[in-house]
Amino acid sequence: SQQGEEDPQALSIQEGENATMNCSYKTSINNLQWYRQNSGRGLVHLILIRSNEREKHSGRLRVTLDTSKKSSSLLITASRAADTASYFCATVAGPSGSARQLTFGSGTQLTVLP
């Protein structure tokens, strides 16, 4: 089953603009991760935010987490054509320890037009 649901499903912007993707989930989590997938390739980890953190930055990426609303957002600033990819949120939840699952959402397809 999919824990996270991304919104929007598809997003098209011009190079230089900012892109915001949202993720909602259903159960309590240990952490939430964002991954990027270029067409026909494997997934690449972007950022991990723990349940006790509210915001995290990495280069042009900014991730926020609101556990009360069970939602997260990924902001990509000053987008480039190379940012064109599918973006997935993945939640880590489960009983404890190694039994926790890494569950992916359905993804947002971002297209950055030159």
Place this chain on the structure above:
Amino acid sequence: EAGVAQSPRYKIIEKRQSVAFWCNPISGHATLYWYQQILGQGPKLLIQFQNNGVVDDSQLPKDRFSAERLKGVDSTLKIQPAKLEDSAVYLCASSLTGGGLTEAFFGQGTRLTVV
């Protein structure tokens, strides 16, 4: 550092045939995942290993899918017999620790087409 290696990259088989995928995780990574990704969807967890033990296989169709991780390193995923709906990309991933506490590193995947 070498990444997660998967083979083959592509496979085309007829329905009811069997197929096997191989994964070599990053050296020292305790956790190994197999995911199924159908076109246009997010990856769906099939099975998760911690060293050579199964942590979660609740979404693995056990009547046709099997997986093993020998000596806590390499892993194989087998489908027997294959159905048309098994057409997907099969992704292997590994992480240093269990419980999703560290990032997962993914291989390039095996694209399976069942005709």
